Amino acid sequence: MYNVATEKKENSLTAPVIAAALNGGLLPVDSLNSPLEVLLNVWQGARPGYTYQLCFDGVLIGIKKAILPSQMPGDPLKLDIPPELLKEGRHSVTYAVENPINMVVEISAETALVVDLTPPGAPLLAPIIFPAQTQNGLTSEELQTMGNVLSGTIASYNGMQEGDVVRTYWNDLPGPMAVVSKDDVGLRRTMVDFARSFLELIGDIKAPVYYTVTDLAGNLSMASEAVDVKLQLTHVTPLPTPTLKEATGTTLDPANASSGATVVIDATANLQAG
Structure with a gap:
C-alpha cells in the first residue's frame, strides 16, 4: 500500500x-x-x-x-x-x-x-434516584401529591452525550424512555417519568427498577444497578377517628353541647375537595 x-x-x-x-x-x-x-x-x-x-x-x-x-x-x-x-x-x-x-x-x-465501539457507562451505571417517599413503599396518596407521576433521576455516567437513549425496566417490564438533551449533559443528569397508569400495571409489589443506555452509534450499556421499589397504590390509609371538641376524652357532657357538638377530623385525613 x-x-x-x-x-x-x-x-x-x-x-x-x-x-x-x-x-x-x-x-x-x-x-x-x-x-x-x-x-x-x-x-x-x-x-x-x-x-x-x-x-x-x-x-x-x-x-x-x-x-x-x-x-x-x-x-x-x-x-x-x-x-x-x-x-x-x-x-x-x-x-x-x-x-x-x-x-x-x-x-x-x-x-x-x-x-465508536465503547458502550456508555462503563464500568458502572448507578441506580435510579427516586424521591424519599418510595423508601417505605409508595402509596396512592403520596403519588397523587406528585401529580401522579413518579420522577426518577439518572446521574451522569461515563460517556454521557446528547442523543443517548435511556430505557427503563421495572421488574423487567419495559418502562418509559428518555433521550439525553444538551441541557441534561450540562446538568449532569437526566430524568425519567413513570406515570400512574404504568405503575398500576406493575401492581402492589416490591420489584427492582433499572435502566440501560444506548448511544448514538448503537452501543448498548450494561444494565444499571437496580433499586427495589415497593408500590402500595391500592392500599388505603385508615382515616383517623374523629373527636368531639366539646368532649372531655371520650365523654360528652350534654351541658357542654346545648347548641350541638363539633366534630373534629385530624389533618392527617388529607381530605380534598370533591
Whole structure:
C-alpha cells in the first residue's frame, strides 16, 4: 500500500460522501460488519481511462478503477472501505485520481469518520434516584401529591452525550424512555417519568427498577444497578377517628353541647375537595 500523505495539494476534487455516517461522521455499529460504501462523482476534466482509488488514513486501498467511455462528469461512482479497516477512533477518507498519460495524481478533500465501539457507562451505571417517599413503599396518596407521576433521576455516567437513549425496566417490564438533551449533559443528569397508569400495571409489589443506555452509534450499556421499589397504590390509609371538641376524652357532657357538638377530623385525613 502506497502512502500518499505527502502528495496532497490544493485541488478542486470534492470530498467523498459516506451515506451511512451520522452527524459528525459517526458510524452506526451495525454498519461496521460489511464494506462501507463511499460515494463520489466523475470529476470535471476526467476522461475515459483516468482512474480513481480509495485513500483511507492517507493510505491507498484496493485497486484503481477506470472511468468508462459511457461515464460523464457528474455521474456517480462508488468505492468500498473494507470492514477490517474500521477500527475504533477517528479516520480520514479521501480518494486519489490519476491521469494515466502524465501520471499526475490528485487527492480529494477529506471526509472524517468516527468509529465508536465503547458502550456508555462503563464500568458502572448507578441506580435510579427516586424521591424519599418510595423508601417505605409508595402509596396512592403520596403519588397523587406528585401529580401522579413518579420522577426518577439518572446521574451522569461515563460517556454521557446528547442523543443517548435511556430505557427503563421495572421488574423487567419495559418502562418509559428518555433521550439525553444538551441541557441534561450540562446538568449532569437526566430524568425519567413513570406515570400512574404504568405503575398500576406493575401492581402492589416490591420489584427492582433499572435502566440501560444506548448511544448514538448503537452501543448498548450494561444494565444499571437496580433499586427495589415497593408500590402500595391500592392500599388505603385508615382515616383517623374523629373527636368531639366539646368532649372531655371520650365523654360528652350534654351541658357542654346545648347548641350541638363539633366534630373534629385530624389533618392527617388529607381530605380534598370533591
